[in-house]
Amino acid sequence: MAQFDPRRQPMRLAPHVFTAAAAVCVALLAGRVYQPARADEAPVLTAEQMAALEVSAFASAGTPAGLTAPEAIPVQIRRGETFEQAVRRTGIGADEARAVAATIAGVFDLSELRAGLKFETAISQPRGGRGDARLIGLTMRTGPATQLTVSRTFDGALRLRSLEERVTHETVVLKADVSGSLYATAQRMGSTPKVTRRAVQLFSGKFDLDRDIRASDDFVLVFDRSVTESGRTVESGELLYAELKGQAFYRFKPAGASEAQYFDASGKNMRSSFMRTPLDRGFRVSSSYGFRRHPISGYQRMHQGIDFAAGTGTPVLAPADGVVVEARRWGGYGNWLRIRHSNGLETGYGHLSRYGSGIRAGQRVRQGQVVAYVGSTGASTGPHLHYEIWRGGQRINPSGVRTEEGTILAGADLAAFRAEKARIDRVIAAGGERRAAPSTLRPAQG
Structure with a gap:
């Protein structure tokens, strides 16, 4: 029998053998049962979804x-x-601002940024008011359909993403009933400012927009535009068609013409020689041509023009092509403007707040051009436009001026117009047209 030696550790084989055997069994069993987890492929996010995730x-x-x-x-x-x-x-501190700039500079030349550009930041302030704030996120639009987003990761690093939205080119058919003013209704229904102004100018040649248009009147506008996935208009196209109270206007450019014009369904030029009113929105007739009690003097006297009540800064449009004769201060008229037109007609505008860009004596103006802005200068009880018309040096009633229209298309121009009219009519019948461009969504470097 072997002698027991207390200096030596006893060997116990059984527990080690059992432990090893158990480990082998578990490993073998795991090899048969375990299957690696399968991750579903993540769906591609749209630009709108990505923007929402950035905000989140x-x-x-x-x-x-x-x-x-x-x-x-x-x-x-x-x-x-x-x-x-x-x-x-x-x-935020100088070091952090420098780090943010360096992060963006890797994909975008910051020297191209101009005064007036806006961007959004998310900033955390130090508790207790001591120390610099910290930037958590920043979003900056770098183009009509592109933007950069800087966000703070959980480890404190700055992460940059570049987002490019898909742009859709579409022809919009807008139909609505007038509610309030024609201008405000068109804007509310999704028309662009450029298109709305053009439509109102066309209608102003046919109607007195203050007196002839009622809430029950419906109108149609057809125009081109480019929009992003988030619904933001990045480019406003031309007004192709406008209709109000049975008067329809089709856009068409005759061969050799310097610019497109508007014609009725038969090919007759719808451009009037004179717009009915020199304002296109936000006004009402507060005083007509004729005898009235003067609001300041209180005496009964002849009012030799029409007053349009409108807010200060409302644009005043040239009712026809012409040449500026006067742009100066003139007694009770305050800031005064006079324009000479063809056929012996002249127009005058009083109480202006300011003149349009480049407006001075001798300057040529075109129909529909902004020549001044409504104000309350001179002898005035509130913001309004005093509007006069002379014929042969004598003041006449502006509402009695008759307008003349252009010529009728013929030959090859008429055939081309009919083809364009048929195309626009098909778009109207279809309720619009869309042409989408491919979209890309890519992470930035860094």
Whole structure:
């Protein structure tokens, strides 16, 4: 029998053998049962979904220790200011502003940014008010359909994403009943300012927009535009068709013409020699031509024009082509403008707040051009436009001026017009037309 030696550890084989055997069994069993997990392929996100995720990321970026919850702070670059300087106005430190600029500079030339550009930031302030703020996120639009987003990751690093939205080119058919003013209704229904102004100018040649248009009147506008996935208009096209109270206008450019014009269904030029009113929105006739009690003197006297009540700054349009004769201060008329037109007609505008760009004596103007803005200068009880018309040096009633229309298309021009009219009619019958461009969504470098 072997002698027991207390200096030596006893060997116990059984537990080790059993442990090893159990491990082998578990491994063999796991090899038969375990199957690797399969991850479903993530769906491709649209630009709108990605934008929503970016907003959500800013909100859920977490409140870093010692900082308050992120606060949205809009920033606009000032004249002579760099991007870094603009970012620093949010309260973040110089080093952090430099890091943000360096992150963006990897994919975009910050020297191209101009004064007036706006971007959004999410900023956390230090608790207790001591120390610099910290940037959690920043979103900046770099083009009509592109934007850059900087976000803070959980480890504190800055991450840059570049988003490019898909742009859809579409022809819109807008149908609506007038509610309030024609201009406001068109804007509310989705028309662009450029298209609305053109439509109102066309209608102004046929109707007195203050007296002839009623809430029950319906109108149709057809125009081109380009929109992003988020519904933002990035390019406004031309007005192709406009209709109001049975008067329809088709856009067409005759061969050799310098610009497109508008014609009725038969090919007759619908351009009137004179617009009925020099305002296209937001006005009412407050005083007509004729005898009235003067609002300031209180005496009964002849009012040799028409007053249009409108807000200060409302654009005043030239009712026809002409040449500026006067643009000066003139007694009770305040800031005064006079334009000479063809056929011995002249128009005058009083109480203006200011003149349009480049308007001075001798300057040529075109029909529909903004020549001034409504005000209350001179002898005036409130903002309005005093509008006069002379014929042969004598003031006449502006509402009695007759307008003349252009010629009728013929030959090859008429055939081309009919083809374009048929195309526009098909678009109207279809309710519009869409032509989508491919979209890309790519992460930026860095």
